[in-house]
Amino acid sequence: MGTIIIELMGGLGLFLAGMNMMSHGIEKVAGSKLRSILEAFTKNRFLGLVVGLFFTAVIQSSSAATSMAVSFVNSGLMNLAQASGIILGANIGTTVTALLVAFKLSAVAPIFVLAGAIMCNFFKAPMVKKSGEIVLGFGILFMGISAMSSAMGVLRDMQFVIDFLANFTNPFLGMLLGLVITSIVQSSSVTVSILVVMASQGLVDLRICMFVILGCNIGACTSALLTAISGGKNAKRTALIHLLFNIFGTILMFVLLLLFGDFIESIVLMVAGGGIDSGTLGRQIAYTHFLFKVFQVIVFYPFMNWIIKLTYIIVPGEDSLPEEKENEFVAHFISNALPDPSVAVYVAVKEMERMAYMAFNxxxxxxxxxxxxxxxxxxxxxETEKYINYLNMEVNNYLIKINQNAIPLGDANKISAYFHVNGDIERIGDHAESIADMIPAFKDRNLTLSKQSISELREMMGAVNVVLEKSLKMFVSGDETYMKDVLDYENRVDNYEMKLQDAHIERLKEGVCSARAGVYFADIISSLERVGDHATNIAFALTKSKADA
Structure with missing residues (x-):
C-alpha cells in the first residue's frame, strides 16, 4: 500500500512539475509577445474572449490569465469590460489541459523528455534552452500521468477503495472536494486532469465528476483573488467578476444537473463518444469540463455588464490618493505595488511612453x-519638468524591482535598454527646461528673435517632432519599419543645425540679429540637435540595427 501511495504522489509531483515547467517555459519564450497581444486585442469583450481563450490555451493556466487581467486593470491599461472578456475566454481555454490528458499521450512522453533534455543541456542559445524547457515539461507532465494511472489501476481493485467510492455520491461533497483541491493547487486544470486519470481507471463515475468540476470552477478563482488583495478597487472588481461568473455558472449547472442530469449525461456521451462503462470515460470528463465552460460563457455573456455593475455595489467608491501625492501620481503603477512580473515590464514601457510625450510637449x-x-x-x-524628474526616478525604481523578479527571457534582456531609454527621455526634458531658463534673460534684457530666426527655429522643431514621434513608436511597438524615417529625420535635424548656424552668422554680420540674442539662438538649435540624438537612442535601444545602418 505504501508503495502505491508513493507512486501516486510521485506521479502527481511529476505532473505538477511538468505543467509548471511547460507554462513557465512558454511564458519566458513568448510571454512579452502574448502580453502585447493580450493588451492590444481586447478593445471589445468578444475580442478579449478570443484572446483570453488563446492565451490560456497556450500557457496552460487560467489563473495566470485572470491574474494578468487583474494586473492590467490595476495598472490602468485595461478597463473592466475588456478584462471581463479575457476572463470569459480563460474559462474556456483552461479546459485544454484536461483534453490533452484524455488523449493518453503517455507512450510518447519519454521522447519529449529526451528531446527537451538535449535542448536544455547541449545547446547554448537561450531561446533553444527555453524551448527545451517547454518540451521537457510536456514530457514530464505525461510521465506523471502515466505513473498516477499505474498506481490508480492497483487502487481500483482494493475493497476499501471500492466501498469508499461507492458511497461517494453526494453532489455537495463532490463540489466541496473540487473547490478545496483546486484552491490548494490553484489550478482547475490540475484537478480535472486528475479526475480524467481516475476515470480512465474506473475509480469514479461521470455524474459525481460533474459536481467535482463545478467545485473546481469556484476554486479556480483563488489566484485572481490573491492578486487583487494588494491592488486597487478596480483590481478587486476584476477578481470579483471572475468569482461571480463562476459562482453563478456553478449554481446554474448544479440545478440543471439535479433536474436534468440524465439528459446532460446523454449529451456528453454523444459528443465524447462511447458508453458510460467504456474506456472513454476519461475523455467524457474532459469534454464535460469543456462543454460546461462553453455553456456558461454563452449564457452569461449578455449579462456581463450587470455582473460588472454588481461588483461596483460590492466594492463601492473609487481609488483615492494621499493628498500630498496628488501631483505625483504615476498613471500605470504605484511604486510600492509591483503587479504580476509578466505584466510589469509592459506596464513600465507604457509609463515611459506617457513620460516621453510629456517631455515632447x-x-x-x-x-x-x-x-x-x-x-x-x-x-x-x-513644473512639468519636476513631474518628469519624479517619473524618471519612479520608473528607475520600478525597473530595479522588476529585475529582482523572475521575468520572461525576452523582457530580461531588455531591462538594461529600458534604463537607457528612461535616461534619454529625462534628458529631453532637461533640454526643454534649459530653453525655458533663457526666457527671464530675454525679458530682462528686452531681447527678441528675428522673424527669420523664428521661422527657421519652427522649421527645425518640425523635424525634431517627427523624429521624436517616429522614435517613440519604434521603441514601443518594436516595428523597425520606422527605422528609415527615424534616420532620415535625424539627419535633417543635424543638417538644420549646420544650416541655421551658418544663416545665423550671416544675420549677425548684417546686423539683423543682436549678438546677445544670437548666443541664445545658437544654444537653442544645439539643444534641439541633441534632442534628435536622444530620440535616435530611444528608437534603437532594442535593436542592433543602428550599428548596421
Missing part, C-alpha cells in the same frame, strides 16, 4: 514660450 511649449517671451509658460515648463 514640454519641449514644444518651451520653444514657443521663448519665441513669445512668456514667463508664465516658462513656469509651467519648470
Amino acid at each position: 514640454n519641449l514644444n511649449l518651451a520653444v514657443e514660450c521663448l519665441i513669445d517671451v512668456d514667463e508664465d509658460g516658462a513656469n509651467q515648463v519648470h
Whole structure:
C-alpha cells in the first residue's frame, strides 16, 4: 500500500512539475509577445474572449490569465469590460489541459523528455534552452500521468477503495472536494486532469465528476483573488467578476444537473463518444469540463455588464490618493505595488511612453514660450519638468524591482535598454527646461528673435517632432519599419543645425540679429540637435540595427 501511495504522489509531483515547467517555459519564450497581444486585442469583450481563450490555451493556466487581467486593470491599461472578456475566454481555454490528458499521450512522453533534455543541456542559445524547457515539461507532465494511472489501476481493485467510492455520491461533497483541491493547487486544470486519470481507471463515475468540476470552477478563482488583495478597487472588481461568473455558472449547472442530469449525461456521451462503462470515460470528463465552460460563457455573456455593475455595489467608491501625492501620481503603477512580473515590464514601457510625450510637449511649449517671451509658460515648463524628474526616478525604481523578479527571457534582456531609454527621455526634458531658463534673460534684457530666426527655429522643431514621434513608436511597438524615417529625420535635424548656424552668422554680420540674442539662438538649435540624438537612442535601444545602418 505504501508503495502505491508513493507512486501516486510521485506521479502527481511529476505532473505538477511538468505543467509548471511547460507554462513557465512558454511564458519566458513568448510571454512579452502574448502580453502585447493580450493588451492590444481586447478593445471589445468578444475580442478579449478570443484572446483570453488563446492565451490560456497556450500557457496552460487560467489563473495566470485572470491574474494578468487583474494586473492590467490595476495598472490602468485595461478597463473592466475588456478584462471581463479575457476572463470569459480563460474559462474556456483552461479546459485544454484536461483534453490533452484524455488523449493518453503517455507512450510518447519519454521522447519529449529526451528531446527537451538535449535542448536544455547541449545547446547554448537561450531561446533553444527555453524551448527545451517547454518540451521537457510536456514530457514530464505525461510521465506523471502515466505513473498516477499505474498506481490508480492497483487502487481500483482494493475493497476499501471500492466501498469508499461507492458511497461517494453526494453532489455537495463532490463540489466541496473540487473547490478545496483546486484552491490548494490553484489550478482547475490540475484537478480535472486528475479526475480524467481516475476515470480512465474506473475509480469514479461521470455524474459525481460533474459536481467535482463545478467545485473546481469556484476554486479556480483563488489566484485572481490573491492578486487583487494588494491592488486597487478596480483590481478587486476584476477578481470579483471572475468569482461571480463562476459562482453563478456553478449554481446554474448544479440545478440543471439535479433536474436534468440524465439528459446532460446523454449529451456528453454523444459528443465524447462511447458508453458510460467504456474506456472513454476519461475523455467524457474532459469534454464535460469543456462543454460546461462553453455553456456558461454563452449564457452569461449578455449579462456581463450587470455582473460588472454588481461588483461596483460590492466594492463601492473609487481609488483615492494621499493628498500630498496628488501631483505625483504615476498613471500605470504605484511604486510600492509591483503587479504580476509578466505584466510589469509592459506596464513600465507604457509609463515611459506617457513620460516621453510629456517631455515632447514640454519641449514644444518651451520653444514657443521663448519665441513669445512668456514667463508664465516658462513656469509651467519648470513644473512639468519636476513631474518628469519624479517619473524618471519612479520608473528607475520600478525597473530595479522588476529585475529582482523572475521575468520572461525576452523582457530580461531588455531591462538594461529600458534604463537607457528612461535616461534619454529625462534628458529631453532637461533640454526643454534649459530653453525655458533663457526666457527671464530675454525679458530682462528686452531681447527678441528675428522673424527669420523664428521661422527657421519652427522649421527645425518640425523635424525634431517627427523624429521624436517616429522614435517613440519604434521603441514601443518594436516595428523597425520606422527605422528609415527615424534616420532620415535625424539627419535633417543635424543638417538644420549646420544650416541655421551658418544663416545665423550671416544675420549677425548684417546686423539683423543682436549678438546677445544670437548666443541664445545658437544654444537653442544645439539643444534641439541633441534632442534628435536622444530620440535616435530611444528608437534603437532594442535593436542592433543602428550599428548596421
